[in-house]
Amino acid sequence: MKRNLFTADHEQYRETVRAFMEREVVPHYEKWEADKFTPRDLYLKAAEQGIYGLSIPEEFGGSGETDYRYRVVVHEEVYRVHAMSLAVAFGLQDDIVLQYLLHLCTPEQKQRWLPRFATGEMIGAIGMTEPGAGSDLKGLRTTAVQDGDDWVLNGQKTFISCGISADLVIVAARTDPNGGSRSLSLFAVEAGMPGFERGRKLDKLGLASQDTSELYFDNVRVPANNVIGEIGRGMGHMMAHLPSERLGVYTGAVASAKAIFDVTRKYCSDRMAFGQPIADFQHVRFELAEIATEIDVAEAYLDKSVLAFNAGELTAVDAAKGKWWTSELQLRVIDRCLQLHGGYGFMNEYAVARAYKDARIQTIYGGTTAIMKEIIGRDLAGQR
Incomplete structure (x- = not known):
């Protein structure tokens, strides 16, 4: 059955992605899997070629292309060379982290973070899952308590994709101890913040070169201008x-x-x-x-x-x-x-x-x- 999803532009983009995979991924992928790590410079090269981050607006260094068919092309070409670890890492940036930044961030936050995402200098992660709370988001125990202009974050996350390499982690935390639908909020925790520590790189069954880790937050002071979206609307x-x-x-x-x-x-x-x-x-x-x-x-x-x-x-x-x-x-x-x-x-x-x-x-x-x-x-x- 003939597939009618793509246009000539998508197929031209496919040639770019395929050439990138053959040049920058195929010769090295087995070593990355053996080393259980993907080098950061690959993100820089991929961003330069427009392999991910296409939806970032032009004012922040992206192309402003929101047509998801281009993402489908990337998926198909990455899987064509059987590089699933890389597909997951790129998917985390495009399909998850960037969606939060594009739709929930203030203009000032976008100016701070999106240009570095557009160049591949900044890698993101999502901190939701905890040792006792996976699919049950209402069971999250990480807390954030307001103290002056800051929020003080305490808790633990696990199974965090790109947890070792991430420069920015969007963390879900409980801001209302009484619970309820408005008890959760989102915070951007940046590398280097005192009290933010990364645990061990987890030894997984598969996806060897896609780093996954535990994260710890011990009285991490997160400034108010790092709140993502609205307080109490995290869920x-x-x-x-x-x-x-x-x-x-x-x-x-x-x-x-x-x-x-x-x-x-x-x-x-x-x-x-x-x-x-x-x-x-x-x-x-x-x-x-x-x-x-x-x-x-x-x-x-x-x-x-x-x-x-x-x-x-x-x-x-x-x-x-x-x-x-x-x-x-x-x-x-x-x-x-x-x-x-x-x-x-x-x-x-x-x-x-x-x-x-x-x-x-x-x-x-x-x-x-x-x-x-x-x-x-x-x-x-x-x-x-």
């Missing part, structure tokens, strides 16, 4: 930006599934067994047919979601549907593709083995599959 701010985060997750899920399917289809054509390519066996053909069909169907929903997001019409419920379905599909596709590779699929030198480990987080972060179904179910119950 609403976070809920409003979940569709863009989840769209990023399922854009990557579909791109990953497609990339692994493509290498598997080639493998099945090349791999000989019993005197013929294994793709000539009916069982293998049926497996490939089922996978191809599922990816095409998921891609159709993704394309519809992208156009809805561009129009400002992608709802939290629709994003939840796409997130849980495609991330679960991604796991199924990669698992079946690994099986088709046989013993070679278990070898780390094969892309399918690395993808098997990297993709496992997809049904967990950004809201678990169970939470996505709860969001959808509550919406359906409310329609009765």
